[in-house]
Structures are given as C-alpha cells and as structure tokens.
Amino acid sequence: MDENLVVQYLRDHPNLIEDYIVSDEISNETFERWSVRRNIKFKKYKKPSTGTPVVGPWNDLDLSMKRRVILETSDNRTRILYEITQCCGQLIGTNSVELIVQNDEGAFSCRKTEDGELKLKKVKTTKSADYIQTIVNAGNQTIGEIHFYTQLDQTEKSIVNAVCTWAAAANYFSELYTHKNVASDSQDIHENIAKQRKLSNFLLDVARSIFHDIVSMDAVIIKVMNFAQKLVDADRASLFLVDAKNKQIYARIFDVGTGDEEHVRVNSEGQKEIRFDMSKGIAGHVASTGDGLNIENAYEDERFNQDVDSKTGYTTKTILCMPILIRGIVIGVVQMVNKHNGAFTRQDEDAFEIFAVYCGLALHHAKLYDKIRRSEQKYRVALEVLAYHSVCNADEVNKLKKIEINNRIVELETIDFNGMRLSELEKPLYAVYMFKSLFSDYLRFETDDLIRFVLTVRKNYRRVAYHNWAHGWSVAHAMFATLVNSPEAFTKLEALALYVSCLCHDLDHRGKNNAYMKTMSTPLAAIYSTSVMERHHFNQTVTILQQDGHNILKSLSSEEYKQTLSLIKHCILATDLALFFSNKAKLNVILDKGEFDINRQEHRLLTQAVMMTGCDLVASAKPWNIQTETVKVIFEEFYDQGDAERLSGKDPIAMMDRNQAHLLPQMQVSELFGLVKYQTIIQKTCYHYAIMYSPCH
Structure with missing residues (x-):
C-alpha cells in the first residue's frame, strides 16, 4: 500500500479519519499543533492589524x-x-x-x-x-x-x-x-534552599529583635554568636567589640577555658570582659583593617596568635573572621574557628556578609538601648535628688502655718505697695493671704497644699539679681491688686489662672534672656524653638502642681482643670516681650475701631496677655524710690549676662556691657531727645536710672 492508495481510501471513507482524530489516540497537543500548521499553510492565521494588539x-x-x-x-x-x-x-x-x-x-x-x-x-x-x-x-x-x-x-x-x-x-x-545548575542533584538543591531559608529566618529574627526583643547588649551578643556558629558549621565562635579610643577589642560573653585568662578584666560596671590589643591576632587585624579573612591553615599565617592554643590545648585549624560595620566604621569582629567539614567556603563568606549587616544593626541598636537605659536611670536619680532639694520641707510649712492673718490688709490692694520691705517669711505669708482673699469663696483647697505650693515656688526661683522670687512675688501682687479692685472683670477660673501665672511666670529663670539661650545653644534652646524661657517656666509650674501635696487645683473638675492649665500656659507665654508687641498692636487696632468687646474670647485673651506684661513690668509704675532700686538690680543682671557672653568670646550689646556703664547716662539722654516713643519698657526704666545719676540731675 502506497501513499496514494491511503489518501484515496480516506477520501472514500471521510468518517474514519474524523473518528480517529477526535479519539484518545490523538492528544490535545498534537491536534493543536496540526491546527496551527494547517492555518499557517492556508494563510488563515494572520497577525492582528496595527492598533489591535493581542490581548494577554x-x-x-x-x-x-x-x-x-x-x-x-x-x-x-x-x-x-x-x-x-x-x-x-x-x-x-x-x-x-x-x-x-x-x-x-x-x-x-x-x-x-x-x-x-x-x-x-x-x-x-x-x-x-x-x-x-x-x-x-x-x-x-x-x-x-x-x-x-x-x-x-x-x-x-x-x-x-x-x-x-x-x-x-x-x-x-x-x-x-543560588549555586544551582542543571547537573545539580536534588539533594544539593534542597540543602541550598534549606540554608537560604535558615539564613532568611534568622535575619528576620534579628530585625524583629532590633525593635522588640533587645533588652541588653549581652542578650544580642549571645544570639549573634549562637547563630554565627551554626550558620557556617563552625566548632567555636567569638564576637569582639571594638574600643576605638583604647585601640582594643573586647568581649563580655566568652568561655574562659578557651581564652587567654591573663587578659580577663572587670570593667567599670562589674562585668568580666576579655581584652586584646588591636595589633595582635587575626581578630585584631580584621578590626584594624576592616577586611575579612578566610584562613585555611591558621599555623601558616604569621598573624595568628598561637599562645591561646598552647595554653588551652585547643588546636585551631581554619578561621573565618569578618568585620561588622556601621557607616563604614568597624564596631565589632566575629571570628569562626574550625569548620566541621573542611575549610570555610566562598558561600560561607557570602552568607556571612549578609548576616554581618543585620548583626551590625542589632549591635548598634543594642548599644543605643543600653545608653538610653542608663541615661534614663540617671535621669530618674537626678529627678529624685532635685525633687528632694527643690520641694519645701515640713519645718517650713509648719512655721508658716502658725501665722494667721485674720484682718484685711488694705495697703496690699494698691499698686504702690512696696514688696521690697517684706521679709523672707512675710512674702510667702502674704502670697497665701492674697490667694485666700481671691478664691476662698470659690475654690476648695487644703491650706497645707497652698502653703507647700507657695514655698516650693519660692524655692524654685534662682538667686539671680532680678528674675528671682522677689520679682515673682511683686508681679503676683500687681495682679492681685488689679483683680481685687475689679472682681467682675474675669471669671474665677480666669482670675485663678492669672494669679498663679504671675506667681510662677519666671520659675527657674537663669538671669539670661531668650536671645542668650539661643546664641549659646543651651539645652533649653534645643528643647524649645520659641519663647524658650517662658515655656520652661510653664513646665516648671506644671511639675510643682504634680508634686505630692502641692496640687491647689485638685478640686476642679477635669474640664475645669484642663481649661485652667491652658489659661496658665497662655498667660505665662504672654510674658515673652516678643509676643507683647504683636498682642498690643492687635488690641490697639480693635480699640481704635471701637470694636472692643470684653465678652469676645479673642478680646479677653488679648486683654489677659497685655495685663500679664503690665504686671511683669509694674516697677515702672511704682513710686520713684522703688523704680530706682529695681533699675539697679535689672542692670546688675544685664551685666552678668554681658560678662558671660564675653567669657564665651562674644561682644555684649552696650546696655549689657559692664565696661560701658559710665556711658549709660549719655546713651539714655540721647534716647530721650532722639525718640518720641520707646521700644521697650526696660528702656524707660533705664532712662529713669540715667536721669537720677547723670551730671545734669
């Protein structure tokens, strides 16, 4: 039978070929290939025209x-x-x-x-x-x-x-x-996959520890050493940290039986550690150069220190020593000794390079954690010490409690009252009296709490020339005189915030202004970007209120308490002269337009802010003898700041320069005839001082 006879037979029996093609004898793949070839042969399969791409x-x-x-x-x-x-x-x-x-x-x-x-x-x-x-x-x-x-x-x-x-x-x-090829058998492939999965799981564990599990440097070191040993199938592993200052490497987690006991020391924290000079041994070389080493025969390498083996009886054959870097700086060295099966391979080095990155992150974060933890403990101790020394004691409280003021002190209700003649006992006594006079009918408070609060406020004013407790008391008295003579002007909560703010408005003042704090890059300037000292004064106020037995506001409801603290913050920040001029300008515009309405919250806040500055600078409204005494201490504080600036290599402004004190009268008289309006109330006070002591007096 030839091809022609077969073709003729199929033509005569068309059902036969159809039954055969659709039967199980022909696979789907074969049928599809036949179909494609038929379409191509008869040009029935064409590429789609431009603009109608094949969808896929x-x-x-x-x-x-x-x-x-x-x-x-x-x-x-x-x-x-x-x-x-x-x-x-x-x-x-x-x-x-x-x-x-x-x-x-x-x-x-x-x-x-x-x-x-x-x-x-x-x-x-x-x-x-x-x-x-x-x-x-x-x-x-x-x-x-x-x-x-x-x-x-x-x-x-x-x-x-x-x-x-x-x-x-x-x-x-x-x-x-991945070290796979066509000729690799399935066992090698599975081993490589298992090894990569093992490395990935550990790296995830280390990353997780960075944020969750790190509680000490030692815990991290133990985790690193255990995995490093398993990662490359080494008999032993050591991790050394770098002490760049002393040019040494050291370890706190180690087996003394395998190390050099002569190098074991007890550090400042009472922990045992082993130290080596960076110029010795394989680990020292890696720490010094930052280059990893893979040594197949340790005794043939001149950098290897054989003394450890001779003392311990251990024989070192192969070494894999790799650096741990952070920002290009070696912070540690991990050393693997004696691979169980042959020498350390290139694959071991590759795996360990990846591991070292995560290891460096973990160690770096562990160091930071240790530093933060120690700093936190020191901070707590410092707070305890400061709290003990900055809080009044029981004897001071009992001494003040024995004195009662039962009669009204009318003289105290005038702005002209001279607080300078009061003794150190009378100032806190009168501060307590003024608080009771204003708020006894409204606020429930413990007298002991009030006395403790006032005495602790006094203790937290520094002994500087001007911004001291006497100044704080004087400002509080000015606010008292204002409030007692206009009892309906503000709500009781507003009055309470105003009085407390005046009493505390310069707590812990250092006798230096905000410009000095920023110029000298002081810690306070790093914490607060604006109104540096005023924000610090407010925080000190809150700290005192939070002390046990000092919260004079504890009877207020939660909402009233929040509102009062918010007002106190507003009032204390308003004593920043940088804010005063804008506040005064806004208030002047409202007054000039005849739109002032004390019932509008914005107008009330502006009024309170300007009142705070008025009380803060009340000395210029006092009788002449009080003004002149105030100017003396103001300039003494100015000169102290100028002296501090000069010691720091900066030239103080003329007003704060002690060496130019003799030129002050001339400067102020020039100001008198050259300016219609003074820029600050301090310059007015300086003018009074100049007139009093100038030759033309």
Whole structure:
C-alpha cells in the first residue's frame, strides 16, 4: 500500500479519519499543533492589524500577578522560558508561537494544558518556522528556542532578541547565585534552599529583635554568636567589640577555658570582659583593617596568635573572621574557628556578609538601648535628688502655718505697695493671704497644699539679681491688686489662672534672656524653638502642681482643670516681650475701631496677655524710690549676662556691657531727645536710672 492508495481510501471513507482524530489516540497537543500548521499553510492565521494588539497578561499595565508567578516558579526553568515565549508573542502581536526546550535528550515542544500545567513532547527540530529565536544563557548553553510561525520585521526581531537575551542572562546568574545548575542533584538543591531559608529566618529574627526583643547588649551578643556558629558549621565562635579610643577589642560573653585568662578584666560596671590589643591576632587585624579573612591553615599565617592554643590545648585549624560595620566604621569582629567539614567556603563568606549587616544593626541598636537605659536611670536619680532639694520641707510649712492673718490688709490692694520691705517669711505669708482673699469663696483647697505650693515656688526661683522670687512675688501682687479692685472683670477660673501665672511666670529663670539661650545653644534652646524661657517656666509650674501635696487645683473638675492649665500656659507665654508687641498692636487696632468687646474670647485673651506684661513690668509704675532700686538690680543682671557672653568670646550689646556703664547716662539722654516713643519698657526704666545719676540731675 502506497501513499496514494491511503489518501484515496480516506477520501472514500471521510468518517474514519474524523473518528480517529477526535479519539484518545490523538492528544490535545498534537491536534493543536496540526491546527496551527494547517492555518499557517492556508494563510488563515494572520497577525492582528496595527492598533489591535493581542490581548494577554503581558500586555496588561499591572504585572503584579505575573511577577508573583515568576517569583513562585523561579526554580522552574521551563516555566520561565514559557513565560518569556508568551511575553515575546504578545509584544509583537501574535499567538503563533511555540517553545522548543533544548536539553541533553533532545528537543521538546512545550504546551500548557487546560488545567494550567506544562507538558513536554519530544519533537524533531525543523526549520518550518518563519523565524526562530534561540535562547542562549550567559554560559553559552542553548536552553531553548522560540518558533514564530509568522513573518517578523526587523524591529520585532530586535525586541524579541533583547527580551530573550536579558531573560537568559537573568536565568543564568540566578542559578549561579543560588549555586544551582542543571547537573545539580536534588539533594544539593534542597540543602541550598534549606540554608537560604535558615539564613532568611534568622535575619528576620534579628530585625524583629532590633525593635522588640533587645533588652541588653549581652542578650544580642549571645544570639549573634549562637547563630554565627551554626550558620557556617563552625566548632567555636567569638564576637569582639571594638574600643576605638583604647585601640582594643573586647568581649563580655566568652568561655574562659578557651581564652587567654591573663587578659580577663572587670570593667567599670562589674562585668568580666576579655581584652586584646588591636595589633595582635587575626581578630585584631580584621578590626584594624576592616577586611575579612578566610584562613585555611591558621599555623601558616604569621598573624595568628598561637599562645591561646598552647595554653588551652585547643588546636585551631581554619578561621573565618569578618568585620561588622556601621557607616563604614568597624564596631565589632566575629571570628569562626574550625569548620566541621573542611575549610570555610566562598558561600560561607557570602552568607556571612549578609548576616554581618543585620548583626551590625542589632549591635548598634543594642548599644543605643543600653545608653538610653542608663541615661534614663540617671535621669530618674537626678529627678529624685532635685525633687528632694527643690520641694519645701515640713519645718517650713509648719512655721508658716502658725501665722494667721485674720484682718484685711488694705495697703496690699494698691499698686504702690512696696514688696521690697517684706521679709523672707512675710512674702510667702502674704502670697497665701492674697490667694485666700481671691478664691476662698470659690475654690476648695487644703491650706497645707497652698502653703507647700507657695514655698516650693519660692524655692524654685534662682538667686539671680532680678528674675528671682522677689520679682515673682511683686508681679503676683500687681495682679492681685488689679483683680481685687475689679472682681467682675474675669471669671474665677480666669482670675485663678492669672494669679498663679504671675506667681510662677519666671520659675527657674537663669538671669539670661531668650536671645542668650539661643546664641549659646543651651539645652533649653534645643528643647524649645520659641519663647524658650517662658515655656520652661510653664513646665516648671506644671511639675510643682504634680508634686505630692502641692496640687491647689485638685478640686476642679477635669474640664475645669484642663481649661485652667491652658489659661496658665497662655498667660505665662504672654510674658515673652516678643509676643507683647504683636498682642498690643492687635488690641490697639480693635480699640481704635471701637470694636472692643470684653465678652469676645479673642478680646479677653488679648486683654489677659497685655495685663500679664503690665504686671511683669509694674516697677515702672511704682513710686520713684522703688523704680530706682529695681533699675539697679535689672542692670546688675544685664551685666552678668554681658560678662558671660564675653567669657564665651562674644561682644555684649552696650546696655549689657559692664565696661560701658559710665556711658549709660549719655546713651539714655540721647534716647530721650532722639525718640518720641520707646521700644521697650526696660528702656524707660533705664532712662529713669540715667536721669537720677547723670551730671545734669
């Protein structure tokens, strides 16, 4: 029987060939290949026209699903090649493509089944395709071919060539990096995967520890040493930290039986540690140079210190010593000794380089944690000491309690009252009296709490020339005189905030202004960017109120308490002269327009702010003898600041320069005739001082 007879027989029996083709004898892949070849032969399969590209996942702008597929099947070369084939087909707009996978057994056509699996069928390599793109990896190995059963122009060929070249190179280096190749047996592959998974899990554990589990440096060191030893299958592991100041490396976690006991010391914290000079040994060399060392025979290396082995009886054969760096600076060294199976490999070095990065982060954060923890403990101790010395004692409270003021002191209700003539006992006594006079009918408070509060406020004013307790008392008295003579002007809460604010408005003042604090970069200036001293005064006020037995506001409701503290903050910050001028300008505009309304919250706050400054500078409204005494202490404080600035290498302004005190009358008289309006109330006070002591007096 020849071919012609077979063809004739099939023509006479058409059902036979149809039954055969649709039977189980013919696979779906074979039927599909026949269909493609038939379409190509009779030119029924054409590329879509321009503007109507083949729709597929590689044409979608969102490739997240495809990226996931590649990541999940990165160890399946056939799947990667299949995806490359589909990508190339869709880029040039055709489905007429076929993947031929090449290996030692021959060529195999790759097809995807209906359930998504890839099937390989051995085929004879033919040249019937219109274009064939051979995929060669970076190792010059042909790993597959893409057959295009349609015509491609030069641009389309260039696109396909570029995609396949990069994909093949990526495949090659991926396999090279993970130490896998076609000839690797399954056991080696599984070992590499297990090793990488082990490393990844530990790195995650270290990263987690940075934020959650780090409680001490020793805990981190133990974790690092345990894993480092297992990571490269070493018999022993040591971790040394670098003391750059003393040019030494040291360890706190170590086995004394395996080390040099002559180097063991007890540090300042009572912990045992072992120290070596950085000029000695393998670890010292790595710490000094920052270069890792992989030594196959320790005794043949002149840098190896054999004394440790001779004393312990241990024999060191192989060493892997790697630096731990932060910002390019060596902070530690990890040394592995005697790999259980042969010498340390390049793979061990690669794994440890990754590990060292995370190890450095963990050690760096552990050091910071230790420093913060020690600083916190010192801070708590300092607070305890300060609280003890800055809070009044029981004897002071009992002494003041024995004195009762039952009669009204009318003289105290005038602005002209001279607080300078009061004794150190009378000032807090009168402060308590003024508080009771204003708020006894409204506020429930313990007399002992009030006395403690006033005495502790007095104790927290520093002994500076002007901004001291006497000044704080004087400002509080001015506010008392204002409030007692206009009881309906403000609510009781507002009056309470105003009086307390005046009493506390300069707590812990250092006798230096805000400009000095910023210029000298003081710690306070680092904490507060604006109104430096005023914000500090408010925080000191809150601190005193929080002391046991000092909270004179405790009977207020939660809402009233918050409102009062907010008002106190507003009032104390208003004593910053930098804010006064803007507050005064706003108030003047409202008054000039005739729009002032004391019932409007904005107008009330502006009024309170200006009142605070008025009370703060009340000395200029006092009788002449009080003004002149006040000016003396003001300038003494100015000169103290000028002296401090000069010691820091800065030239003080003329008003604060003690060396130019003799020029002050002339400067102030010039100001009198040169200016219609003074810029600050302090300059007015200086003028009074100048007139009193100038020759023209």
